[in-house]
Amino acid sequence: MLKSLCSKTLLASALIALSSTAMAADKVYRLKLAETWGPNFPVFGDAVKNMVKMAEEMSDGRLQIRVDSANKHKAPFGVFDLVKSGQYDLGHSASYYYKGKLPTTMYFTTMPFGMNAPEQYAWFQYGGGQELMDEVYAEHNLVPFPGGNTGVQMGGWFRKEINSVDDLANLKMRIPGFAGEVLAKLGATPVNIPPGELYTALERNTIDALEWVGPSLDLRMGFHKIAPYYYMGWHEPATELMFIANKKKLESLPKDLQAILTTSMRKAAYDMFIHSYAESAKNWQTMLQEFPNIQVKTFPAEVMAAMKKATDDLVKEKAETDPMAARIIQSQQQYMKLIRAYTAISEQGYLNSTEDL
Incomplete structure (x- = not known):
């Protein structure tokens, strides 16, 4: 009798376990x-x-x-x-x-x-x-x-050509992340704007320049209609x-x-x-x-060197003040x-x- 009861108890437990597993699976x-x-x-x-x-x-x-x-x-x-x-x-x-x-x-x-x-x-x-x-x-x-990942991103769309570091002074540009801090160090004003507002901001002169991604997304955004200078990348090589x-x-x-x-x-x-x-x-x-009006440019060597130095200086500052960084x-x-x-x-x-x- 006891053996029969134990067998029934074990069977009931097994059925409950199987039922629970089936319910979890479903x-x-x-x-x-x-x-x-x-x-x-x-x-x-x-x-x-x-x-x-x-x-x-x-x-x-x-x-x-x-x-x-x-x-x-x-x-x-x-x-x-x-x-x-x-x-x-x-x-x-x-x-x-x-x-x-x-x-x-x-x-x-x-x-x-x-x-x-x-x-x-x-x-x-x-x-x-x-x-x-x-x-x-x-x-x-x-x-x-x-x-x-987007791969290497382009350096951005500019209304005016960048010929020297002085041309970055007071430039209001949509550029997020570490690169925004680099340009700020060189006198520019970086801002971050949601993707859906970028064209309007450029069109209304809220910003002077912007970087978005690259040809994969930039063309359909229409930035070339307003800012014809399209610069090669430096800031986001692997976004x-x-x-x-x-x-x-x-x-x-x-x-x-x-x-x-x-x-x-x-x-x-x-x-x-x-x-x-x-x-x-x-x-x-x-x-x-x-779109032959688009002028593809590389930043002058002087500008690239200044951005690299500013990057190195900022990296050093961050490392000295933040242990996790x-x-x-x-x-x-x-x-x-x-x-x-x-x-x-x-x-x-x-x-x-x-x-x-």
Whole structure:
């Protein structure tokens, strides 16, 4: 009799466990994501859509992510706080937009005269960059992930030609992140403006110049109609966007869904880099052929040297006053020294040796 009762008890427990597992496997987890960009924003917004689609498909529908664009949540530069507070579970933005709130965030987007995209991805994944980024965001209940790279960005659209450092004095320019501080050191006035307001700001003379991305996105924005001087880049050689997750919400998901979500983010980030590169190549040809008024320029050597010196001076100042910044800067500089030697004999070496063939 006792043996029979034990067997029935064990069977009941097993059935309950199986039922609970089945219910967990069938449960749909609904998340909300806030993005800095407007609805149907090309390339950047496409990365978010790709991530959401992959997460839903790989989870067999158990992960459902609703995306709210900036026109819905009304805080294009507030994604950090929206996710931190739990109003949203996920976000897609750019780390350097939040340097005013948390200065060390800006190093995880890009640095003037720094690593290019493959070098920076190597630093994130194999050089300690992700671990440093995790540490910076952890105190804010956030988990960050690389969210897509634009590659080298162009130096910007200018109404007037830049012939000397003096031409930067009192120049009001939309330029975020560390590069904005560099130009401020040289007398310019940097401002940050949401993407949807850039054309209007340039058209109404609110700003004299702006940098956005490159041919992948700039052409459709119409900046060339107002500011014909298009300068080569120096300030953002590897602009990495970011996905961020509310730590508590992320850890509340079953382990398999956590893995699916993070894998979807990583794949979407890589896809965005390739997408941006492809769109830039296509739009560059369109610009050359259809808009001959665009004057592509390189900054004079004097200006480049001044921007490099200002960058070096600022990096030194940051490292001396902020221990966390010092750790990130040291990590980036050491890794760049390591990896740039290989870039020089591989990518750059290939281009140099085949240039005249």
